[in-house]
Amino acid sequence: MDLKVIDHATCTFCGCVCDDIQLHADDERIHQAKKACVLGKAWFLNHTAERKYPDALIDGKEATVDEAIAAAAEHLYQADMPLVYGMSNTTCEAQRECVEMADHLGGLLDSHTSL
Amino acid sequence: MGGKVTCTLGEVKNRADFIVYWGGNPAECHPRHFTKYTLMQKSPFLPRGRKDRTMVLVDIRETKSAKASNIFLQVRPGKDFELITLLRAMIKDQPISEAQVAETGLTIEQLQDFVSRMKAAKYGVFFFGMGLSMTRGKHMNSAALLTLAAEMNAFTKFVAMPMRGHGNVTGADVIMRWQTGYPFGISFNRGYPRYNPGEFSTVDVLVRGDTDCAFIIGADPGATMPQPAIDHLAKVPTIVLDPHVTHTSKLARVHITTAPAGISAPGTAYRMDEIPLPLRPALKSPYPSDEEVVRRIKEALLEKPDWMGERPQMLQNQI
Ligand code: SF4
Numbered sequence: 001m002d003l004k005v006i007d008h009a010t011c012t013f014c015g016c017v018c019d020d021i022q023l024h025a026d027d028e029r030i031h032q033a034k035k036a037c038v039l040g041k042a043w044f045l046n047h048t049a050e051r052k053y054p055d056a057l058i059d060g061k062e063a064t065v066d067e068a069i070a071a072a073a074e075h076l077y078q079a080d081m082p083l084v085y086g087m088s089n090t091t092c093e094a095q096r097e098c099v100e101m102a103d104h105l106g107g108l109l110d111s112h113t114s115l
Numbered sequence: 116m117g118g119k120v121t122c123t124l125g126e127v128k129n130r131a132d133f134i135v136y137w138g139g140n141p142a143e144c145h146p147r148h149f150t151k152y153t154l155m156q157k158s159p160f161l162p163r164g165r166k167d168r169t170m171v172l173v174d175i176r177e178t179k180s181a182k183a184s185n186i187f188l189q190v191r192p193g194k195d196f197e198l199i200t201l202l203r204a205m206i207k208d209q210p211i212s213e214a215q216v217a218e219t220g221l222t223i224e225q226l227q228d229f230v231s232r233m234k235a236a237k238y239g240v241f242f243f244g245m246g247l248s249m250t251r252g253k254h255m256n257s258a259a260l261l262t263l264a265a266e267m268n269a270f271t272k273f274v275a276m277p278m279r280g281h282g283n284v285t286g287a288d289v290i291m292r293w294q295t296g297y298p299f300g301i302s303f304n305r306g307y308p309r310y311n312p313g314e315f316s317t318v319d320v321l322v323r324g325d326t327d328c329a330f331i332i333g334a335d336p337g338a339t340m341p342q343p344a345i346d347h348l349a350k351v352p353t354i355v356l357d358p359h360v361t362h363t364s365k366l367a368r369v370h371i372t373t374a375p376a377g378i379s380a381p382g383t384a385y386r387m388d389e390i391p392l393p394l395r396p397a398l399k400s401p402y403p404s405d406e407e408v409v410r411r412i413k414e415a416l417l418e419k420p421d422w423m424g425e426r427p428q429m430l431q432n433q434i
Pocket of ligand 1: 017
């Protein structure tokens with residue numbers, strides 16, 4: 001089994017965002033996260049590349065991503081005061097898209113910080 | 116939080132000889148904070164590393180972090196603001212009363228010692244956690260501590276930094292500030308961004324029932340918010356983007372599984388000192404990234420007739 005080694009990987013589990021982690025991974029999962037602390041190790045090792053969940057759910061039933069995107073857009077479009085919330089466990093690139101979407105919707109935009 | 120006196124963790128690592136953790140438990144919540152940034156590192160300015168640094172922990176409980184500290188100050192719960200105000204008076208030699216000191220659960224000797232150590236420091240830093248910013252007084256506590264840090268600069272170099280929690284919350288603040296001018300609690304309903312925490316912050320909005328559709332990304336309010344807020348999420352159409360089927364997904368109308376950022380989705384995340392760092396995903400995910408899904412939802416929205424009528428998009432600087 002071939003392990004690829006990724007140097008200077010970044011852990012985003014806590015606000016330290018350590019960027020000196022060495023990951024040993026195959027196609028399926030990460031086997032080792034060197035330099036990471038217990039929390040970071042658990043975070044890296046608990047995620048796998050397998051398909052654990054359905055692609056999407058609409059009203060609790062399995063659906064394709066395309067259908068779910070259309071349904072999400074329709075719900076947001078029909079709403080008078082949609083709310084865009086969260087944005088903690090995601091990338092800045094996705095956050096930027098969220099801001100633009102909230103702006104276009106004329107809705108509310110908020111993150112974890114306000115709790 | 117505009118105008119705060121702060122620095123990067125690199126500066127702390129190289130220069131800070133007086134480190135105060137206030138209302139946080141880094142030993143368990145930010146395990147590598149001590150070793151990587153604050154206590155253990157040696158530098159040209161602090162050649163003996165830990166021995167050249169003093170660490171103070173201010174908290175209501177003796178947590179694991181207390182073991183790592185030189186001085187532990189156990190403040191009475193809910194009295195942080197009073198304590199900070201006393202310290203602000205003491206550094207300027209203003210009179211304070213015994214009753215005021217007794218109220219904080221500390222002694223006058225402890226406070227005097229703390230003040231003289233603050234003033235004697237070459238580079239002091241306050242790290243404040245949720246124990247300060249989420250208890251009685253909330254953001255007024257943070258503001259008081261930031262003011263104390265600013266005022267200490269009349270005597271020596273002093274800075275303050277919030278200990279931000281998990282994930283990329285700092286990034287969310289930064290991105291919203293960049294795009295709208297405000298860090299959170301924003302409404303676009305007049306066509307331009309307005310900021311009013313308490314009115315536009317999510318818990319309040321949900322508890323009042325002021326939203327009729329919720330889009331949740333990278334968060335699980337179904338597990339963390341008060342029950343009335345969760346009830347409202349279950350009532351309105353809720354859309355969830357998450358790598359897992361979460362508590363919120365279970366009460367949502369639409370759930371889309373996305374690739375976890377940093378594990379199998381690339382991008383950028385901000386460290387708590389607002390330094391952006393690139394992610395290096397190790398795996399390939401069968402799921403699309405958050406970025407891609409949000410962009411596609413947004414594009415689907417753009418195809419629909421604009422219910423606001425003719426208008427320019429307020430934020431033109433999407434680059
Ligand atoms: S390795 Fe540990 S300290 Fe570093 S970011 Fe991950 S969880 Fe935080």
